[in-house]
Amino acid sequence: MNATTPLTPLDGIRVVDLSTGLGTYAGRLFADLGADVIKVEPAGGAPERAVPPLTEGGLSLAFAFTEAGKRSVILEGSDADRAEQLENLLGTAQVLLTSEGPGRLRERGLRPADVTRRHPALVHVSISPFGLTGPWADRPASDLTLLAAGGLLALAGDPDLPPVRAWGNQTSIISGVHAATAALIAVLVLEETGRGQIVDVSAQEAVAHSLENAVQYVDLEQSVRHRVGSGPVEAGTGLFACSDGWVYLVGGLGGLPLAWNAITEWLEGAGVAGAATLREPRWLARDWRRSAEGVRTFRDLFERFAAPRTKRELYEDGQSRGISIAPVSTPDDLLASPQLVERGFFRPMTVDGRTLAFPGSPYRFEGLDVAPGIPPARPGADTRAVLDALPAAARTTAHSKE
Amino acid sequence: MSSRLPLEGVRVADFTWVGAGPFLTKPLADHGADVIKIESRTRTDPIRSMAPFRDGRPGPNRSGYFANRNSSKRSVCLDLKSPRGKELALDLMARSDVVASNFTPGTMDRLGLGYQDAVAVKPDIVYLEMPMQGNTGPHRDFRGYGLTIAAAGGLLGLTGHPERPPVGTGTNYPDHVPNPLHAAVAVLAALRRRRRTGQGQYIELAQLESTTNVIGPALLAAAAGRRVDRSANEDGAAAPHGVYPCAGEDRWCAVGVFTDQQWQALVEVLGAPEWAAKPGHTTPGGRWAARRELDALVADATSTWEASELADALSAAGVPAAVVSDAAQILADPQLNARDHWKTLEHPEMGSSVYDNIPYRLSETPGHLRGPAPVLGADTRDVCLDLLGLTPDEYEHLAAQGVVG
Numbered sequence: 152m153n154a155t156t157p158l159t160p161l162d163g164i165r166v167v168d169l170s171t172g173l174g175t176y177a178g179r180l181f182a183d184l185g186a187d188v189i190k191v192e193p194a195g196g197a198p199e200r201a202v203p204p205l206t207e208g209g210l211s212l213a214f215a216f217t218e219a220g221k222r223s224v225i226l227e228g229s230d231a232d233r234a235e236q237l238e239n240l241l242g243t244a245q246v247l248l249t250s251e252g253p254g255r256l257r258e259r260g261l262r263p264a265d266v267t268r269r270h271p272a273l274v275h276v277s278i279s280p281f282g283l284t285g286p287w288a289d290r291p292a293s294d295l296t297l298l299a300a301g302g303l304l305a306l307a308g309d310p311d312l313p314p315v316r317a318w319g320n321q322t323s324i325i326s327g328v329h330a331a332t333a334a335l336i337a338v339l340v341l342e343e344t345g346r347g348q349i350v351d352v353s354a355q356e357a358v359a360h361s362l363e364n365a366v367q368y369v370d371l372e373q374s375v376r377h378r379v380g381s382g383p384v385e386a387g388t389g390l391f392a393c394s395d396g397w398v399y400l401v402g403g404l405g406g407l408p409l410a411w412n413a414i415t416e417w418l419e420g421a422g423v424a425g426a427a428t429l430r431e432p433r434w435l436a437r438d439w440r441r442s443a444e445g446v447r448t449f450r451d452l453f454e455r456f457a458a459p460r461t462k463r464e465l466y467e468d469g470q471s472r473g474i475s476i477a478p479v480s481t482p483d484d485l486l487a488s489p490q491l492v493e494r495g496f497f498r499p500m501t502v503d504g505r506t507l508a509f510p511g512s513p514y515r516f517e518g519l520d521v522a523p524g525i526p527p528a529r530p531g532a533d534t535r536a537v538l539d540a541l542p543a544a545a546r547t548t549a550h551s552k553e
Numbered sequence: 554m555s556s557r558l559p560l561e562g563v564r565v566a567d568f569t570w571v572g573a574g575p576f577l578t579k580p581l582a583d584h585g586a587d588v589i590k591i592e593s594r595t596r597t598d599p600i601r602s603m604a605p606f607r608d609g610r611p612g613p614n615r616s617g618y619f620a621n622r623n624s625s626k627r628s629v630c631l632d633l634k635s636p637r638g639k640e641l642a643l644d645l646m647a648r649s650d651v652v653a654s655n656f657t658p659g660t661m662d663r664l665g666l667g668y669q670d671a672v673a674v675k676p677d678i679v680y681l682e683m684p685m686q687g688n689t690g691p692h693r694d695f696r697g698y699g700l701t702i703a704a705a706g707g708l709l710g711l712t713g714h715p716e717r718p719p720v721g722t723g724t725n726y727p728d729h730v731p732n733p734l735h736a737a738v739a740v741l742a743a744l745r746r747r748r749r750t751g752q753g754q755y756i757e758l759a760q761l762e763s764t765t766n767v768i769g770p771a772l773l774a775a776a777a778g779r780r781v782d783r784s785a786n787e788d789g790a791a792a793p794h795g796v797y798p799c800a801g802e803d804r805w806c807a808v809g810v811f812t813d814q815q816w817q818a819l820v821e822v823l824g825a826p827e828w829a830a831k832p833g834h835t836t837p838g839g840r841w842a843a844r845r846e847l848d849a850l851v852a853d854a855t856s857t858w859e860a861s862e863l864a865d866a867l868s869a870a871g872v873p874a875a876v877v878s879d880a881a882q883i884l885a886d887p888q889l890n891a892r893d894h895w896k897t898l899e900h901p902e903m904g905s906s907v908y909d910n911i912p913y914r915l916s917e918t919p920g921h922l923r924g925p926a927p928v929l930g931a932d933t934r935d936v937c938l939d940l941l942g943l944t945p946d947e948y949e950h951l952a953a954q955g956v957v958g
Contacts, residue, residue: 157750157752158746158749158750159746160742160743160745160746160754161742161745161746162746162749163749180735180738184738184742202789202790203789203790204770204774204777204779204781204789205779206777207777212770212773212774212777212779213770215770215773216769216770216773217769263916267916281888282888282892282914284891284892285887285888285891285892286887286888286891287868287887287888288888290868291815291868291871291872291873291874292873292875293788293791293794293809293811293873294788294809295786295788295794295795295796295807295809295873296807296808296809296873296874296875297875298807299796299805299806299807299875299876299877299878300807300875300876300878300886300888301878301883302878302879302880302882302883303722303723303724304796304807304877305877305878305879305880306722306723306724307712307720307721307722307723307724308713308714308720308723309713309714309717309720312714312717313786313795313796313797313798313805314796314805314877315712315713315714315720315785315786315796316712316786317708317712317721317722317726318708318711318712318768318771318781318783318784319711319767319768319770319771320770321722321730321767324730324731324766324767325730328730328731328734328735328737328738329734329912329913330913331734331738332580332734332737332738332741333580333913333915335738335741335742335745336559336560336580336584336741336915336918336920337559337915337918338745339559339560339741339744339745339748340559340915340917340918342745342748346917348915348916348917348918349914349915349916349917350913350914350915350916351913351914351916352912352913353892353894353912353913355888355889356889356892356894356910356912356913357912357913359883359886359889359894359909359912360729360909360912361724361726361729361730362724362729362880362883363618363724363725363729364603364604364605364617364618364621365724365879365880365883366621366880366883366884366895366907366909367605367617367618367620367621367906367907368604368605368617368880369880369881369884370605370617370884370906370907371605371606371607371608371609371617371903371906372604372605372606372608372609374605375879375880375881376879376880377803377879378720378723379723380718380720381709381713381718381719381720381721390718390719392718396710397704397710397718397719398704399700399701399703399704399705399709401697401698401700401701466695466705467692470692470694470695470696473696475696475697475698475701476701477697477701477702477704477705478704478705479704479709479710479719480704480705480706480707480710481707481710481775482707482711482768482771482772482774482775482781483775484707485706485707485765485772485775486772486775486776489690489691489692490686490687490690490691490692490693490695490761491761491762491765493689493690493691494687494689494690494759494762496762496765497776502773502777505777507773507776507777508772508776509773509776510765510766510769510772510773511762512762512766513731513735513739513758513762513763513766514735514736514738514739514756514757514758514762514763515756515757515758515759516739516743516754516755516756517754517755517756517757519754
C-alpha cells in the first residue's frame with residue numbers, strides 16, 4: 152500500500168460471511184467500510200442469486216446489492232476437506248457472520264460456543280430469526296413472519312385490508328444495522344483485549360426495537376396503536392394526489408399547525424377558489440383539523456391545487472416556502488433526483504455485464520472512499536486467491552484433490 | 554464475565570434530538586459510553602413533548618417516546634447562544650471522543666460548534682452530522698421529518714396494496730432504523746480507525762441517502778430497466794405467501810411457503826382440503842401462478858383457527874408462520890420475554906416504565922440499560938463541576954444568569 156493512501160476504517164479486518172438472505176446486509180456494511188469480506192457460497196452459488204427481480208443475465212438484483220464489495224469463495228473437495236478449509240479460513244478472520252437458528256448452526260458444525268472455543272480471537276456474529284436461546288429459537292421464519300412476530304407488521308396497512316409488509320427484505324436491513332453496530336463494539340473489544348466472543352442478534356428483537364412509540368403507548372396510556380393507512384389523520388398532513396403520483400405534506404404534526412399560513416398563502420397565490428377559508432379560526436383547533444370533515448375539506452382544496460402539478464414542482468415550490476413537503480419517489484424518480492445526482496450518490500458499477508447506477512453508501516467519511524467498492528463476484532471467483540493465501544496445511548488439502 | 558462495559562472510556566457530546574439521532578447514541582450509552590445530551594430549557598427537545606405520556610399527562614419528563622430512546626444517558630442544559638454557554642460546550646467537546654448532531658445544515662457552524670471549531674479543541678474528534686438532504690446540493694435546505702424522508706427516499710411509495718395509495722410502515726421508519734443505526738455503524742468504525750491511526754473523522758450522513766439504501770435492490774432494478782412496484786404481501790420466491798385471517802376481530806397469521814416440503818406441511822395442518830390436491834399446485838411455479846386463487850382458499854381455511862394455534866401448528870410442521878402481534882401482544886410475547894427483551898426501569902417522574910432492551914447480546918462484554926432517560930438538565934451540575942472543572946460559586950453564578958442549569 153502507498154504510504155499516502157489513507158487507511159479505510161476497517162482496513163485489516165477479515166469477515167467470513169456464511170450468511171443467508173437475513174444476514175447479508177451486515178456483511179455489505181463491513182465491505183463498504185474496507186473490511187475483506189469473503190462470502191463462502193455452497194457449490195453452484197448461493198440460492199439467493201436467483202431471487203427476483205433479475206438482470207437480463209439472470210442474476211438477482213437484491214443479491215447484487217448486498218454482495219457488492221465482497222469476494223466469493225466456494226470450498227472444494229470432500230466434506231472433510233471443506234470443513235478443514237473453513238477452519239483455516241476462520242483462523243485468518245476476525246469476524247464470522249451467520250444468519251441461521253441454533254439448530255441449523257449445530258448441523259453445520261457452526262455452534263457459536265464451539266466456533267469461539269476453537270477460535271478464541273474470533274467474533275461470531277450470529278444473526279438468527281429469534282436469537283440463539285428461548286422457546287422459539289429453532290422456529291422456521293421468513294421476512295414476513297419476522298415482521299409479524301416483531302410487531303411492525305401490525306402497524307402497517309389500510310384498516311380495511313390485511314396488514315402489509317414493507318417493501319423488500321427489511322428484516323435483513325433491520326437486523327443488519329443492529330448486527331453491524333454490535334459487531335463493531337465486539338471488534339473494538341477484540342482489538343483491545345485479544346478476546347473474541349459471540350454476538351447473538353435476534354431479528355425478532357431488532358424488529359421489536361423499531362415500533363416507534365407503540366409499546367410505550369400500551370405501557371403508559373393503555374392504548375394499542377393500529378394501522379392507519381398512509382399516515383396520521385390530520386388536515387394538512389398525509390398523502391395527496393398530484394398529476395404524476397403523490398406528495399407527502401406535513402402541515403400539522405403532533406397537534407401543531409406547523410406550516411398552516413405558508414400553505415394557505417401558497418394556495419391563495421395560485422388562485423385556488425376557497426383557499427381563503429383556511430384562514431378561518433376553526434383551523435387552529437386541533438379537534439377540527441382531526442375531524443373527518445376538516446380532513447376532507449382540506450383534501451378537496453389541496454388536491455384541486457395539486458392535480459395539474461407534478462411531484463417535483465410541488466416539492467421544490469413548497470420547500471422554497473418553508474413547507475415540509477416531499478415527493479412520493481419511485482425508484483426512477485430517485486435515479487433522476489437533482490439532489491442525489493448533484494452529490495454523485497450513484498456510482499457506475501458493472502453488474503452481470505451491464506453498467507448500472509449503483510446506490511452509494513449510507514454515509515460519507517471526509518477524505519476516505521467508503522462505498523461499495525467492487526461489483527458482486529461470480530460464484531467462486533476468488534476461491535483460488537483466497538485458498539492459496541491460507542496457511543500451508545489447508546492449501547495442501549485443497550490442492551491434493553486436484 | 555468482565556464487569557467492564559465495552560465502550561467504557563468513550564465520551565459522546567450528544568447534540569442530537571427528536572427522532573433520528575438519539576437511537577444512534579442509545580446503543581453507545583447502553584454499552585458504557587458516557588453520553589452527555591446537551592439540551593436547552595428554552596428550546597426543549599420536541600420529543601419530550603410528544604405522546605405517550607405517563608398516565609396521559611404531558612410534561613418534559615413524562616414522555617415514553619423520549620424515554621425509550623435515551624436510556625443510560627446524562628442530560629445537561631446549556632444556553633448555546635450565550636458566549637459562556639458555547640465555551641462550556643467546546644470544553645465538553647475537548648473532553649469527548651465523539652460529537653453527534655442532527656440539526657439542519659450549518660446550524661452547528663453558526664453556533665460556533667462546527668467541525669473546525671471542534672477540531673481546534675480536540676484534533677482527533679469523530680464528528681458526525683445527519684443533515685436531511687446533505688450539506689451540499691440544490692435541496693440542501695429542504696426540511697422534513699421521518700415520514701417525508703420515507704416518502705422522498707422511496708420506501709413509502711413501494712409499500713402497500715397495488716390498487717390503493719401507498720402506506721409505508723405506519724411508523725417514522727427512517728428515524729428508527731436506517732438513519733440512527735447506519736450512524737452508529739459509522740461512528741464505531743471511525744473510532745476503530747482512530748485507534749489505529751490516531752486520526753479523527755468528519756462523517757456526513759445525509760438522511761435521504763441513508764434511507765434510500767433500504768430500497769437498494771429496487772434502485773438497481775430501476776437502473777437495469779426493470780419496473781418494481783407495490784405488491785402488498787406478495788413474494789417472488791414463495792406462494793402461498795401472505796397474511797391470513799384467523800378467528801376473532803382483526804386477528805391474522807403471517808405464512809410463507811417457500812418449498813414443496815412446506816407446502817405439504819401446510820396442507821396437512823389445514824386438514825388436507827380437496828383444493829390442495831390440484832395437480833398445478835405441486836410445484837413452486839404452479840403455486841406461484843395460482844397465488845391469488847390459493848390466497849383466497851388458504852384464507853378461507855385459516856379463518857376458523859385461533860391465530861396463535863395456527864402459528865404454533867405450522868411452525869412445528871416446519872412452515873414459516875407467526876401471529877401478527879400488536880404492541881400489547883408483543884409485550885407478552887413468550888420468546889421476547891424469554892430473552893428479556895423488555896426492561897422495566899424506575900424513572901423519578903414516570904415511575905416503573907418499559908424500555909426496549911438491546912436487541913443483541915455480546916457473550917463476554919454485554920451492555921445493559923444502566924438507567925432510565927435523564928430528567929431535563931439532571932446532570933448539569935455534576936458535568937460542570939466534575940468534568941468541566943467549574944467551582945460551585947462559578948456554577949451558581951452561571952445558573953443565576955440562565956447559562957447553565
